[in-house]
Amino acid sequence: MSGTADLLLDVRGLEVDIPVAGGTLHAVRGISLAARRGETLCIVGESGCGKSLTSLALMGLLPPSAKRRAERLSFAGEDLLSASPRRLRALRGDRMAMVFQDPMTCLNPSLTIGDQLTETFLRHGKGNTRAARDRAVTLLERVGIAAAANRLGQYPHQLSGGLRQRVVIAMALMCGPDLVLADEPTTALDATIQLGILQLLAELQREMHMALVLVTHDLGIVARIADRVAVMYAGQVVEEGTVGDVFGAPRHPYTRGLMDCIPQPGRTVPGTRLGTIPGMVPSLVGELRGCSFRGRCPYAMPACAEPIALREGPDGHSWRCVLPAEALARAA
Amino acid sequence: MSPVPPILELRGVHKRYTVGAGLLARRRTLTAVSGVSLRLERSEVLGLVGESGCGKSTLARMILGLEEPSEGEVLLDGRPISRLGRLERGRLVQPVFQDPYSSLNPRRNVAAIIGLPLAVHGVGTAAERRDAVAEMLGLVGLAPRHAEAYPSQLSGGQRQRIAIARALVLRPTLVVCDEPTSALDVSVQSQILNLLLDLRERLGLSYLFISHNLAVVQMLAGRVAAMYLGRIVEEGEAERVLGHPRHPYTAALLASVLTPDPSLGLPEMRLGTAFPNPLSVPPGCAFHPRCPAVFDRCPREAPALLPCPEGGRAACHLIEQPEGGPPPPRLVQAA
Numbered sequence: 001m002s003g004t005a006d007l008l009l010d011v012r013g014l015e016v017d018i019p020v021a022g023g024t025l026h027a028v029r030g031i032s033l034a035a036r037r038g039e040t041l042c043i044v045g046e047s048g049c050g051k052s053l054t055s056l057a058l059m060g061l062l063p064p065s066a067k068r069r070a071e072r073l074s075f076a077g078e079d080l081l082s083a084s085p086r087r088l089r090a091l092r093g094d095r096m097a098m099v100f101q102d103p104m105t106c107l108n109p110s111l112t113i114g115d116q117l118t119e120t121f122l123r124h125g126k127g128n129t130r131a132a133r134d135r136a137v138t139l140l141e142r143v144g145i146a147a148a149a150n151r152l153g154q155y156p157h158q159l160s161g162g163l164r165q166r167v168v169i170a171m172a173l174m175c176g177p178d179l180v181l182a183d184e185p186t187t188a189l190d191a192t193i194q195l196g197i198l199q200l201l202a203e204l205q206r207e208m209h210m211a212l213v214l215v216t217h218d219l220g221i222v223a224r225i226a227d228r229v230a231v232m233y234a235g236q237v238v239e240e241g242t243v244g245d246v247f248g249a250p251r252h253p254y255t256r257g258l259m260d261c262i263p264q265p266g267r268t269v270p271g272t273r274l275g276t277i278p279g280m281v282p283s284l285v286g287e288l289r290g291c292s293f294r295g296r297c298p299y300a301m302p303a304c305a306e307p308i309a310l311r312e313g314p315d316g317h318s319w320r321c322v323l324p325a326e327a328l329a330r331a332a
Numbered sequence: 333m334s335p336v337p338p339i340l341e342l343r344g345v346h347k348r349y350t351v352g353a354g355l356l357a358r359r360r361t362l363t364a365v366s367g368v369s370l371r372l373e374r375s376e377v378l379g380l381v382g383e384s385g386c387g388k389s390t391l392a393r394m395i396l397g398l399e400e401p402s403e404g405e406v407l408l409d410g411r412p413i414s415r416l417g418r419l420e421r422g423r424l425v426q427p428v429f430q431d432p433y434s435s436l437n438p439r440r441n442v443a444a445i446i447g448l449p450l451a452v453h454g455v456g457t458a459a460e461r462r463d464a465v466a467e468m469l470g471l472v473g474l475a476p477r478h479a480e481a482y483p484s485q486l487s488g489g490q491r492q493r494i495a496i497a498r499a500l501v502l503r504p505t506l507v508v509c510d511e512p513t514s515a516l517d518v519s520v521q522s523q524i525l526n527l528l529l530d531l532r533e534r535l536g537l538s539y540l541f542i543s544h545n546l547a548v549v550q551m552l553a554g555r556v557a558a559m560y561l562g563r564i565v566e567e568g569e570a571e572r573v574l575g576h577p578r579h580p581y582t583a584a585l586l587a588s589v590l591t592p593d594p595s596l597g598l599p600e601m602r603l604g605t606a607f608p609n610p611l612s613v614p615p616g617c618a619f620h621p622r623c624p625a626v627f628d629r630c631p632r633e634a635p636a637l638l639p640c641p642e643g644g645r646a647a648c649h650l651i652e653q654p655e656g657g658p659p660p661p662r663l664v665q666a667a
């Protein structure tokens with residue numbers, strides 16, 4: 001296990017509330033996470049479970065109406081809860097960088113690729129124009145963009161979606177960040193292009209010894225790229241651990257249920273029925289007590305209506321469920 | 333006795349669009365579908381796979397009669413689609429589209445949406461139409477009370493069930509499913525896939541099942557066709573095509589399926605990053621700029637869709653190379 005020196009992002013009890021028509025939407029409800037240098041942490045869950053708000057809360061980029069609270073939110077030992085907006089801006093893009101699903105979130109349509117890449121570098125005082133240009137070309141080549149020097153004068157609309165996302169990744173890396181947080185970076189792309197981007201992120205993470213936090217709804221991506229995984233449901237992390245432990249022996253019925261829903265070539269016999277998770281996610285407006293999955297859970301029992309304590313196994317595997325640990329250990 | 337014709341037959345179907353509007357832009361021809369010939373037998377499920385922009389939806393629209401081919405012929409149940417009346421056509425083929433949000437009229441309730449095809453064609457009395465709608469709701473696993481609901485009050489999965497009910501109310505033989513689960517979460521996707529499997533068994537339906545997700549396609553399809561830049565590059569029994577793909581493109585699509593198996597890492601795949609552009613289709617084999625097995629013949633000569641020894645057809649010069657013969661000369665690939 002890596003020591004505390006490698007702990008980059010340390011989050012305890014993160015909450016995000018948003019005022020909505022019927023009251024307060026408790027979109028993120030007490031999340032704890034840790035991202036270490038040299039490690040890939042995946043946050044996985046279905047749409048609306050709070051992945052993006054969690055990411056934005058970590059980066060200090062929440063919409064103004066959203067209220068963030070946490071017991072602890074620190075980056076490389078520095079408290080982000082008390083950091084000034086100016087200090088946060090200095091950290092973002094320099095030591096921590098974010099990649100969004102839509103590359104145009106990060107790209108300005110009216111500026112050239114070259115201007116946008118060098119801007120971050122220059123703004124953070126990393127060197128002169130010459131050095132910025134050299135680094136931009138090196139990184140564009142590194143992310144697999146041919147004729148990189150010629151691309152500097154191009155505009156975002158002249159590139160395909162896959163190439164734009166590569167440019168955004170290069171942009172995120174301009175200052176050599178310690179942490180990259182990528183929210184569904186490949187969701188809009190074809191599988192072949194997605195694979196190229198994931199290979200790139202994994203290689204860069206290893207090479208530059210960064211922490212990579214990858215947010216996705218795709219369990220296949222998680223299995224192939226994560227060291228650790230946090231499974232989110234209705235604003236909470238319901239299970240967390242090494243990807244081998246969580247996927248190999250899931251302890252939360254939601255994790256188990258999600259795995260059973262996925263068709264797997266070579267394993268799922270054609271024509272057989274897939275697993276399903278009946279029902280719908282409960283509303284997160286107002287107070288929620290007990291397990292938020294109990295209305296859909298095949299194992300629900302009276303104890304599920306009470307507050308659920310976090311349980312822990314070896315290697316930091318933790319989960320929020322009252323079931324005996326072996327209950328879900330049936331054949332995968 | 334004449335043999336039963338296939339429910340769907342495509343004969344050399346092309347679709348060309350003129351693009352480049354505006355005063356200064358040069359008008360150019362975009363070939364979205366290029367010489368596609370396919371057959372779909374009754375009760376069969378044909379999976380159509382390929383990356384976005386390869387022409388899958390354009391092909392679907394021509395099969396549904398929503399667009400006319402620029403060249404070639406679409407036959408439904410052995411008859412040219414152009415000679416079928418609207419009701420006749422609607423009783424043969426119906427669509428289910430990807431986006432259950434935009435494909436349902438938000439101003440109509442569920443009963444009206446499902447009953448619309450009957451009302452439009454004046455099928456049955458009002459009472460018979462009500463019964464048909466109630467039956468359809470049951471068939472797709474919705475409760476009778478949902479008849480009064482509006483699309484905005486329903487979840488994505490429920491909306492897709494309504495789209496399926498609307499497609500089935502005229503009792504078609506063929507349903508064209510164009511990415512029917514791509515907008516849904518996996519737990520909802522599995523419910524819709526199970527429903528499609530049930531309906532096929534109960535009603536003996538044929539599906540043209542379009543998806544970019546090969547894992548989903550292998551659940552349903554008996555046969556699979558892979559499309560690249562408007563052309564079918566491989567086609568055959570699903571087990572063969574997905575088990576032993578002969579075209580490097582099909583192999584690449586398969587390799588990019590990420591099953592949730594943490595003992596496997598990210599697969600190695602070195603496809604060139606040359607993004608396929610239907611406005612400048614590469615000469616010879618259109619896939620050659622990205623192909624890991626490209627050799628000198630590929631940019632010069634377009635391969636024909638030929639039978640493979642293992643069954644099915646594939647359009648690749650490698651297939652014509654003798655088994656165990658010398659490997660074809662490799663081109664040095666640009667990075």
Ligand SMILES: Nc1ncnc2c1ncn2[C@@H]1O[C@H](COP(=O)(O)OP(=O)(O)O)[C@@H](O)[C@H]1O
Nearest residue numbers: 018025027046047048049050051052053054063
């Ligand atoms: N700006 C906002 N105003 C109101 N509700 C929001 C806002 N952003 C997100 N939400 C809601 O918060 C919940 C979590 O959203 P999000 O973090 O985007 O989920 P995910 O990224 O997992 O799909 C959802 O119910 C979403 O509708």
Ligand SMILES: Nc1ncnc2c1ncn2[C@@H]1O[C@H](COP(=O)(O)OP(=O)(O)O)[C@@H](O)[C@H]1O
Nearest residue numbers: 349362364383384385386387388389390391610
């Ligand atoms: N009405 C149209 N006019 C011009 N080009 C079109 C039209 N419809 C589709 N295309 C083009 O045809 C190609 C195939 O599109 P489509 O059939 O939607 O692909 P797919 O469904 O496989 O993603 C794309 O390049 C698309 O831009």
Ligand SMILES: [Mg+2]
Nearest residue numbers: 051052053184
């Ligand atoms: Mg999101």
Ligand SMILES: [Mg+2]
Nearest residue numbers: 388389390510
């Ligand atoms: Mg399409």
